[in-house]
Amino acid sequence: MKPLTAAEIRARFLEFFAKNGHQVMASDSLVPANDPTLLFTGAGMNQFKDMFLGKGTLPYKRITTSQKCLRVPDLDNVGFTPRHHTFFEMLGNFSFGDYFKKECIAWEWAFFTEVCGIAKDRLVVTIYQDDDEAFEIWTKHVGLPAERVFRFGEKENFWPAEAPSKGPNGPCGPCSEVYYDAFPSQPLPAKAGLESLPGDRFTEVGNCVFTQFDRQSDGSLKPLPQKNIDVGLGLERIAAVLQGAKNNFETELFRPYLDHLGKVSGIVYGKDGPSDIRMRRIADHVRAVTFCIADGALPSNEGRGYVVRKILRRAARDGYELGLQKPFLFELVDVVGRVMGDQYPEVRENAGQCRAVIKGEEESFLTVYRQGLVRLDEFLATAKKPSGERPTDGSGDFAFQLHDTYGFPIDITAKVMEERGHRLDEAGFDAAMEAQRQRARASMATSDAVFTASVAVKLRDAGHRPGPFVGYTSLRAETTLQAVVGEGDTLLPRAEAGQKVVLVAATTPFYAQGGGQVGDRGTVRTSTGTAHVENTTALDGFHLHRAVVTTGHVEAGQACTLEVDEPARRATERNHTATHLLHAALKKVLGEHVSQAGSEVSPDRLRFDYTQPEKPTAEQLQRVEDEVNAQILQANEVCAVVQKLDEARAKGFVALFGEKYGDTVRTLQVGEFSKELCGGTHVRNSGNIGLLRITSETAVAAGTRRLEAITGMVALEQARQERLQLGAVAAALKVPQARILERVQEISDELKKVRRDLEKALAPDLDAELAKLTALATRKDGVASFVCERPGIQSKDLQDLLRLAQKALDPMVGVVLSAVDGEVQIVVVVSPSLTSRIKAGDLVKVVAAVVGGGGGGRPEMAQGKGKDLAKAGAGVAAALSALEAAGIR
DSSP: OOOOHHHHHHHHHHHHHHHHOOOOOOOOOOOSSSSSSOOOOOOOOGGGHHTTTTTOSSSSSSSEEEEEEEEETTGGGGGTSSSSSSEEEEEEEEEEEEEEEHHHHEEEEHIIIISSSSOOGGEEEEEEETTTHHIIIIIISOOOOGGGEEEOOHHHHHTTTTTTHHHHEEEEEEEEEEEEEETTTTTOOOTOOOOOOOOTTEEEEEEEEEEOOOOOOOSOEEEEEEEEEEEEEEEHHHHHHHOOOOGGGTTOOOHHHHHHHHHOOOOTTOOOOHHHHHHHHHHHHHHHHHHHHHHHOOSSSHHHHHHHHHHHHHHHHHHTTTOOOOOOOOGHHHHHHHHHHTTTTTHHHHHHHHHHHHHHHHHHHHHHHHHHHHHHHHHHHHSSSOOOOOOOOTHHHHHHHHHHHHHOOOHHHHHHHHHHHOOHHHHHHHHHHHHHHHHHHHHHHHHTTTOOOHHHHHHHTTTOOOBEEEEEEETTEEEEEEEEEEGOOOSEEEEEOOOOOEEEEBBBBOOBTTTTTTOOOEEEEOEEEEEEEEEEEEEETTTEEEEEEEEEEEEEOOEEEEEEOHHHHHHHHHHHHHHHHHHHHHHHHHTTTOOEEEEEOOOSSSEEEEEEOOOOHHHOOOOOOOHHHHHHHHBEEEEEEEEEHHHHHHTTBOOOTOOOSEEEEEEETTTEEEEOOSSSSSOOBBBGGGOOOEEOOOOOOOOEEEEEEHHHHHHHHHHHHHHHHHHHHHHHSOOGGGGGGHHHHHHHHHHHHHHHHHHHHHHOOHHHHHHHHHHHHHHEETEEEEEETTTTOOHHHHHHHHHHHHHHHHHHEEEEEETTTTEEEEEEEGGGGTTTTTOOHHHHHHHHHTEEEEEEEEEEEEEEEEGGGGGGGHHHHHHHHHHHHHHHH
């Protein structure tokens, strides 16, 4: 019988639980929408937090999902072990106050043994040490022999781990894990003193969490009125078990990546241990990076973007170590689409964006890698060489920074340090790595805040329900003030003048911040007071008007009038519709690979981030601006329609990068030029935009660029200011405006001539300077050398001077530093016969690093510069030390 594929396992799991009364729901995004406690979705239960609290609004008591997950605490184990991953799929079934242990255990057992066909003697289970109820169900109802049930403590079989003794407070409970036994013919481990099952024999394939307690501040476990079930099964592990693979990477989920890497690198997987590790790590990491980018988590230097960039660079570095000296990861995006696209269409729909972003990141990696080498040179230039076997002070922390920030291999750091007479503090490096792992685990662990009730939950507890949004058609509403929320999300009966509050109304015309559009501002008036709304946000269906009471007081339950700031809203609408036109114009001019990667639409301006590997030309940007303004002049109708997602996609409406949509969506069409899914507010006719002017175009990340633009009266005001400034410039130059450029060129030519004349007048007497260098030079074994400061000499003159010195003193090594125009200029010359002992390019990097700069060049001549004038003397000392180390002085 042919083993089940991962796709078949996934489908059978969902079908099995659907037949047992569970609602099948789609995977949540890797970027949690309403949970600031998480960087990434790391478990199937994350999207159902309110349901576990008994405060959710879903109409289901039983749900099943296949959830895409990302975890990074064990990042350094990926590739080395058979089962560690960053990105993985978790098959889950959940009960919210419905069934409990008996049904849960029976169904998981039936899935493994009946649906998957795993032999019963291949499975063992673990339970919490005090969970007699679970023991009885496993042994009496399921019929599992008692010797195949292992009891372990709170670290292994309680969720959150060690919650009874260490917290956090809140919902928790024992768990029961299911393990696959790789060697069933061998005796089972002796239970006495056993704290966990040995990982080389047993593979965890599922975990059933029985959320039945509420931990109190005194450590007691109070029974919950609503008991829940949270089950997570690892799809990759189950696939490996059923397919007889010795590790997860040899299943059809990963094999296509390994095969592709083999073709492009010429390395056959399975023939070389170190190369196998790198290939497995690349296979894992490219899945993680592609899914993150497809869900809108772009590489950056902070937050989740930092994690994405770190994973991507590790994979890129592995490729370079395999001999792939040009970008290659972006090509694997198509493999991700082929393997995963049927279940997760977003990786196919956003493949163009993913490829562009990943390729750009790969191209920048080599530059960053070289920066790491420069940083290492800087560190070693100032570090004190240790005596004996002692490591160099601070080298452990520094090596960790290189590894963590630049993806710099620790073995290369150690080798370079050894070549320079230093020794790496390996213990310090290991300590820094462990500290980072602890921080990562802490950031992914369940904190006290995970089950804290949100303001939306508190509003529902008070009997409030989200009201309708009427802001598409009206900017004013007569309604009731449902709630006044103060500090700490406390519901207040009233708020006085000066208080900052969140106001919740039964109906609102205020647009809540979302989809890149800022929230509306305006006023809330009651019979007793007025509040100024500074921003509007949304949470779980509630519109939260973030306001300051400006006069009198406002009370919950009062009749009120909500009025949006109309000029600000209309300006925002102009900018929002303009972003849609801009997106379509960019696709038309630059290509279909362009996709929105983020936006910000406010009354004053619009910002539009888009995927594009290289900087567009000025001519291309002009064409984009012309395309948008042509659509504005056509005064096309802007049509918004609510329809089913499948219908909208079939009609060509574009889903935005990283956005998650429900079954029903709002579509926005501008003539035949732009068709997108959008819930924002817009003008009724493109002519209402008036005018669009692009004000800047910059890079924000590799493969991602940013346009900023203005519309309407803001664009008109900028044009007026430019006209006034141009007139002032013309008056200052005493020419008509039409001759400004011509006159500026004339002045520029005059300045160049004056500068040349001045340089000639100030040029140093090279013969006199040569005599000084000759007098400074020392000789050792027939080799002349000098290192000195000669202030005020330009770099070009320094090069001429050292060429003369080389002719006069050959063989020689010369280093001259000169403070000029607030910078330290450095020139190094090495006679060709000496480059096997020391190279000018290497020596100038050492000196430049000390003075806060950089440099490079040929082995015979190199130049550099730095900004730290005060360190020029230290640069001289560093050069002298390098010459001494090379045996030249």
